[in-house]
Amino acid sequence: MSNTVLDVKENSFVQHIADNADHDTCTFDGKGTFHAMAIIAAVTPGSKKTKCCVPRREVKDEAIRAAGKIPIIPHTIDESVLGKISYQHLNWERFQDNEKYFDQLWLVSWFLKQPRPGWHGSMQNAMMARNHPGKAEIVFLPIIDMPASNDTTINSTLKLIVCQAKKYGLTPKVTFDQQLWWKAMQIIENASLQCLYREMICKLGGVHTMGSFLACIGHLMDGSGLHELIDLIYAANTTPHILRGKAISRAIRAHIIVEYALHIVLHEEQLSNDSEKG
Known part of the structure; x- marks a missing residue:
């Protein structure tokens, strides 16, 4: 059982x-389900471990219980903070994506x-060919014996x-799923400007981010013929789930195949025009 101490270099x-x-806990009747918040910390690069029995x-x-304990701090989200949340404009000129x-x-x-x-x-x-930062170490932190959505x-x-980030001189970073991320953002936004919560980078999980992105494509391309095109790849009953960002793996494959086809058409047309000009 791990405690709350991390091996950070x-x-x-x-x-x-x-x-x-x-x-x-009772698999036959489904009653007595244990709900909790599980937390892990991924430390990269991780410390080298020796094999042992x-x-x-x-x-x-x-x-x-003595191995680690997380203090429980009561809190109630102020729903009025939703109207105060604003999104900053992204300065793409500062971001170099090679x-x-x-x-x-x-x-x-x-x-x-x-x-x-x-x-x-x-x-x-x-x-x-790039330098690998090293294998990450996954540290299991104590579980909070309360419903995660609380x-x-x-x-x-x-x-x-x-507190852990402050202890090790790091910027606090955490990833949640969509429901927990939204509540965490409300708590952070409701905190005072001097609160350490304001320094936190609260990220939406990769699967949920991808699902939201795919759902945006499905919404924007509604009526464009994309639905009928994906029907040629998957069963018709699957296509609505793909366009709503639900069937993630199938949606990614469907969009990549559609991208293949579009680029083939564009490249063939460009090569044909170049040959006619030549």
């Missing part, structure tokens, strides 16, 4: 992840080499992460 990057953990031992409840043209380069290679690696293989070839549970989680 000078060049370490620490990312906390918190999510609900539900366990059915884990002894079998009987652990008492007192030893588990990999933004990799997709275009891979799509153009369709005409240059056959067979060629798929998208994942191309990205691996492009990135494999305001007090989320507030106690934020407090733990902020």
Whole structure:
């Protein structure tokens, strides 16, 4: 059982992840479900561990409770804060994305080499020469024995992460799923300007971010023929879920295939026009 101490070095990057953990203690009737907030910390690069045998031992409840404890800080979200939340304008000129043209380069290679690696293989070839930061270490922090969606549970989680970041001189960073992220953002926005919560980077989980992005594409492209095009790839009953960002893996594959087809048409038309001019 891990406590709340992290093995953080000078060049370490620490990312906390918190999510609900539900366990059915009575599997036959489904009653008595245990709801809690589970928290882990990903430390990159992690400390090197030596292999050793884990002894079998009987652990008492007192030893588990003494291993680590998270203070519970009561909190009630002020719903009126929703009208105060504003999104800052992103200054794209300050952001240099050196990999933004990799997709275009891979799509153009369709005409240059056959067979060629798929998208994942191309990205691996492009990135494999870079220095790897090292294998991350996953540290399991104590579980909060309260429903994860409870305001007090989320507030106690934020407090733990902020205190750990302050202890190690790091910027607090945490990832939630969509429901918990929205409540956490309300708590952070409702905090005073001097509160350490204001320094926190609260991120939406990757799957939920991707789902929201895919749902935006489905909404914006409604009536464009994208629905009928995806019907040629998947069953018609699956397409609405794809366009709403629900079936993530199928949606990604469907959009990549559609992108293939569009770029083939565009490139063939461009090559045809160039040959006519020549």
